[in-house]
Amino acid sequence: MTVGAHGILNRHPWLENGDAEEFRETVMDLALVRAEAYGWHAPYGWRTPKGKKLFHDPERWLECDKGGDWAGGDEVRELAWMRADIPEDVRHPRLPVLPMTRSLFDALGRVGEVTFTELCTYLPLQITAGDASADWYDMRxxxxxxxxxxPVEVHVTVSAAPSAAWGAPKEPARVLTALQKRLGVAAEARESSRIDTAYLPRRGTSRELLQGTRPLAQFVIHAREWSPEVAAWLTEATGDALRTTGHASSAVVTVAHTPSPPSA
Known part of the structure; x- marks a missing residue:
């Protein structure tokens, strides 16, 4: 699973000195320290002789790569991304979208002012199972x-490898119905009249996630606010709507408040 956070970072002036690359790596490490402080992250993992990875707590995730673009300026960039291993035999209904997102933004917010524009998440829906109805109620x-x-207008785009499941003309509408059920009265969703690729990431690891996929559905959400937590909620709700309508395979969900600028 991979989470990529996009936006603009203006570092605090007292943190501008020193090696920028080294400082960025330090902050990304702090994101994991924060996750451990919350008890979200399994900091240790090992493999059996057959190569199977084991966890101290199988419900947690194990970070396997991370990075970000801190070139600075007023240009929207993929500020931070994190990739994690999720135990395939856990089979929980929810993936750790919020813990991973919150860890990244806790670290970014500690070193500067963040203008958040987009969250792009690779969701391995095939390893989820069960019912999270109570969680959706609490989040609503x-x-x-x-x-x-x-209200804030947010665009949610679903990208995946083409499949027969998306062949029906009304398939996006089926997913929309399931999505609205999870959002309740906290947000209103409608199907976009056309898929606008301007709301897809243009650079970084998030762009790489889209390789081999194509945008299959896009929804316009009128939410009451915009924040990393809202983006994580919309990502999770969309993923669960996909899963319950029969799309139980990997998908990339992009939640964007503003269009992505063209690549340089």
């Missing part, structure tokens, strides 16, 4: 507490 209640007076 949480996000309903925000003011409804100034």
């Amino acid at each position: 209640e949480w996000f309903c507490l925000a003011s409804p007076s100034a």
Whole structure:
């Protein structure tokens, strides 16, 4: 599973000195320290003689790579991304989208001001199973507490390898119905009249995730607020809507508040 956070980072002036690359790596390491502090991350893993990876706690994830683009300036970049191993035999209904997202933004927010524009997540839906209805109810209640007076327009795009399951013209509508059920009154969703690829990542690891896929559905969400937590919620809800409508294979879900700028 991979999570990529896009936006603009303005580092605190007192942290501008020193080697930028080394500083970035230090902050990315701090993201894992933060995850361990929350008890989200399995910091140790090992393999059996047959190559199977074991975890101290099988419900947690093990980081296997990370990075980010901190070239600076006012250009939107993939500020941070993290890839993690998820135990395939756990079979929980939810993937750790929020813990991974929150860990990245806790670290970024510690070193500067972040303007967040997009979250791109590779979801291995084939390893999920079970019912998370109670969790969706709790999340709806949480996000309903925000003011409804100034809704924010968010574009959610589903990309995956083409398959017969997407052959039916009304397939995106089926997924939309399942998605709206998970969002409840906390957000309103509709199908986009056309898929606008401007809302897909243009660079970095997130762009690489889209290789071999094509955008199959796009939804316009009117949410009550915009934040990394909202993006993680919309990502999870979309993933579960896909899974329950029969799309139980890997997918890339992009949640964007503004279009991605063209690549340089």
